[in-house]
Amino acid sequence: MRGGVTKTAASRRLRLPRGEGAGAWLCAGSVALSLLALLALLVLLTVRGLGHFWPSPVALVTLEDGRQLAGEGVREVPLADGDGLERLYRTGNRDLDGERWAWVRVSAIEAVGYPADLVVVERRRWGRAIGHLVAVQGAGGERLEGEAAWTALEARLAELGTLRDARDRLREEVILPLAGRRDDEAAARELEAAHARLRELQAAMAGGRLELATADGGTLTVPLAQALGAYRPNAMSPLDRLAAWGEGVWRFLSEGPRAANTAGGVWPAIFGTVLMVMLMSLLVTPFGVLAAIYLNEVAHQGRLTRLVRIAVRNLAGVPSIVYGVFGLGVFVYGIGGRLDSWFFEAALPSPTFGTGGLLWASLTLALLTLPVVIVATEEGLARIPDQQREGALALGATRLEMLSRVVLPMAAPAMLTGVILAVARAAGEVAPLMLVGVAKLAPQVPVDGDFPFLHLERKFMHLGYHIFDAAFHGGDVQAAMPLVYATALLLVLVILVLNLTAIFLRHHLSTRHGALTRR
């Protein structure tokens, strides 16, 4: 009844005109303000995170003094002296003038055009190149100009993409596994053949270059092997743009970072996050469930158990950084240091396990999320009516049989909820990782073809840390911002999905148990 709007006329007459005073409206306002803040944050992340991949038109700006520049308009701010506006353009061609950004006084702009033949080239180094396509020179030295050059460029880039894929596959699927078996002669022959093929591919990719006439009148030559993709943003139809947007999102998800984390994708970070979280759940689930079973089913339900239960609950509120400190002190320096001196003496003084790594990070986060799993599982166990336990025991089941055949299957959704909440928490946790094993840029992912395939001692990349690092430690924060937005959006989405799953499970659970207790 409270809060509900009564539908009878009498109560409407009684209640509505009287009003509830100022306090009620301030309270409603605080709900609204919280929701507004949440909404604003999510909208900001979504718009900026997804908008970055939209190929926006590139303007060709002509200034009063005749200079020209090409780039996308980013934003306008009032000039420091108060009159007029200043506009920021995101340009390219950093190898020519060292700049990726240009501030322009709006009043100094004479004309802004969007010529359809402006070409943007994504490069392996130096970021983007922008200009009019002058010519494309093939590997054999033949030179094409005009519209034919564009067609040739597109064809050649597609070809290069295929070659690059073939090369990567060859490396990962043939060469790396073979490299591990050096003594085997057959393997050595195969390896030699594969290397030969690799050289062939490299040779096929080499050669050729394209020439751009830049906006400021210069010429820029880009070796074709350096070009990752080229597009003419002003000539694209909306459908083309959508396709390019999809491709951009895909490349963001599937590629590694470039240019000191300010460009490229976040695939290693996604991989690292997922791997670390998976390892963590493998560790936390059995131990958390074990501890919960002990607390709820085995331990003497006395004062001590009550105290322990409160303590475990409170450990969920201990700051994550404290867990990180524990992980560093005990796992990394303590256990890791000991392991190094026993098994990896040859590698000393450079540490193997005595430094942060995947294993220690997973262990630390497992410890951090242990209270979450314990509390959720305990709640699930407590919700199972004692009759079910007694029913099993009365049939001659031992405690183990009672637990494993009746109680645990019934508590499974609660356990799952706990694990999902733990995963959601672990996926967003960054502070402890900074102490126990996350890396700014990990050259090797922790899984590869080398025995034992999963390298627990390696450092790894993490979405959350990637955000922190790109936003605070990158050389060009301005350039990294769009990617940081996209990464943040990705992380938030992952965590939202996990939490929604947990909420759904819990809801499902409560309705099912509701049905049980109603009878």
Added chain:
Amino acid sequence: MLDSPPPTAVRRRLRQGRDRLATALITAGGIGVIAALLAIGLFLAVEVVPLFWPSGEASAISPEALWSGGEAAEDASRHRWAPTATLAPDETPRISLAPLAWGTLEAAAWALVIAVPLALGAAAHSSLFMSRRLRSRLKPTLELMEALPGVVVGFVAGLVLAPWVERHLAEVAAALLLLVPGPLLAGGLWSRLPAPWREALPLGWAGLWLVPWLALVLAASVWLAPWLEAVAFDGDLRRFLELRLGLDIAVRNALIVGAAMGFAVMPSVYALAEDALSGVPSSLAEGAQALGATRWQTFWKVVLPAASPGIFSAVMIGAGRAVGETMIVLMASGNAALMTLNPLDGLRSLAATIAIELPEAGPGGVHYQLLLLAALALFVFTFLVNTLAELVRTRLRRRYRRLGGGA
């Protein structure tokens, strides 16, 4: 009669043995896991001991030094944290934890200043007026808000909000001024609306339909800002603050941290406060309403006092979270170890310091032990605060049960 054959003695012994083994394993594992968890406090305490009772020739660190940062320090350099600074021979190390503790508490205090009114207001509204359907949606929504990673909130606060606020101080001031009158104005207008309109916008859903209204109010404050700046702050708020009030303005400051952390802490305070409020036996509230009190009066005079221990524990939990939050402070505070009352100055918290400095501090050194001492302080503080909150909550729940509530 059909009967199951008597089970063989071997199988019975086997089942019994398995049961005993499993019980032993569960007991050992359970105790082990819990011991490992509880070992965190013990580990920190043991590692910190050599600071005060060193074994070798190293000198013990006096509590005095941890407070003031070294005896020889003059007033100007009192309370300084610079453990890695190269020192002149006659200098004592600058290892005062005071500015870090101050920064931690200041950030937490500002976070609570923002989170507590919002959370309590929201809890009051949802337990008093909100329609059941909206309430059942609001809870998971705010849970999602709680789950937003600190690094994302910190990024938005430190790199988006902070620079924007720095450029738009007047707009922020205007928005703050309008935040309270905004909903009141909505209330006033609402009571003058014709009845069908009021029914379309019921009070039970006000939390939702006030969202666009508030957005409008905030937009109005942007429009009002130049006027406000001209009338009240001599045309330039920034200069006004710096010259008239002598406040330094850092881009990333305590207020930004407070806002971001308030945003992060608000949902957990809300959840606990809402539990406490809706746990108050409805017989109490109905009794007051039967005497002719409005719902708001009932809330203020009856429900709130009854639930106050629960609300206290909600605030405690919020404080515990705010003190330990690392990434938000790290990214939004500027990390300058200052001890000022100025909310527009930067700060540096214990947690952020640990995150930045511990990877560089070699194990066993004084710097390392000092950082572990900081971690121990955080651990003890949050553990005590949470225990207090938990005890108060248990007490309260027992009282509600005595009052025949739990509805």
Added chain:
Amino acid sequence: MPLVKEQRSSPDPAAIIDFPPEASSLAIRGLSLAYGDKTALRNLTLRVPRHRVTAFIGPSGCGKSTLLRVLNRLHDLNDEVVREGEVLLEGEDIHAPEVAVAELRRRVGMVFQSPNPFPMSIHDNVAFGLRLQGGLSKRKRDDIIEWALRSAALWDEVKDRLRASAWSLSGGQQQRLVIARTLAVGPEVLLLDEPASALDPISTLKIEELIRNLKSHLTLVLVTHNMQQAARVSDYTAFLQQGELVEYAPTDALFTNPRLARTENYITGRMA
């Protein structure tokens, strides 16, 4: 007047039981039980006849359910319980250290107040205990399941949906399923703790009929707060009050001619 009558009565309530010791399935001797410092049973001594229905009646909190739970050692689950005296099942002390609790509970089955089928299919519920014992072919197991469901008068109602969830049955069916589940493991004694209190009258009648049929090969102990039910189904009735055995006699004798005023007051409803 009632006081005088009580003084005249025999001090040993079990004295009038008309079966020889060797006909008793369970023998309880000097049993006392306390939860912490709260006494639940005081120095009980009685014998339960084999292949008969024995009812325990008494006001709530008199210890009748506690007594029932002692008989298959469910009170073991509570760490605070202190026990004195002994319970003999076919002459063996059930609390002896060499007794396996699980095996004891198989021999002494129990059915609870509200039906507690496991969240699995009907078939799996009945198979639960059998699978624990092991050593049965699937075919033999299915035979036993059919026999148990027939014995519980449930077979005809569920034979076409053995794979359906047990929770889809009605309350009365669920209770009979629980009885079938217990019968399947071949108990010697069946303890029934107010088995019909959560059921409608028709289901109650079915359960009572079932109880009467089962005593041909089982010893049944029934706890009930419903005196008509005790009178209808039991052969012997024990009246307990505040943890003490007040009177124990053949049911007809106890209900038509109680020897003690306390018993009479209770069964005539003068005392709740």
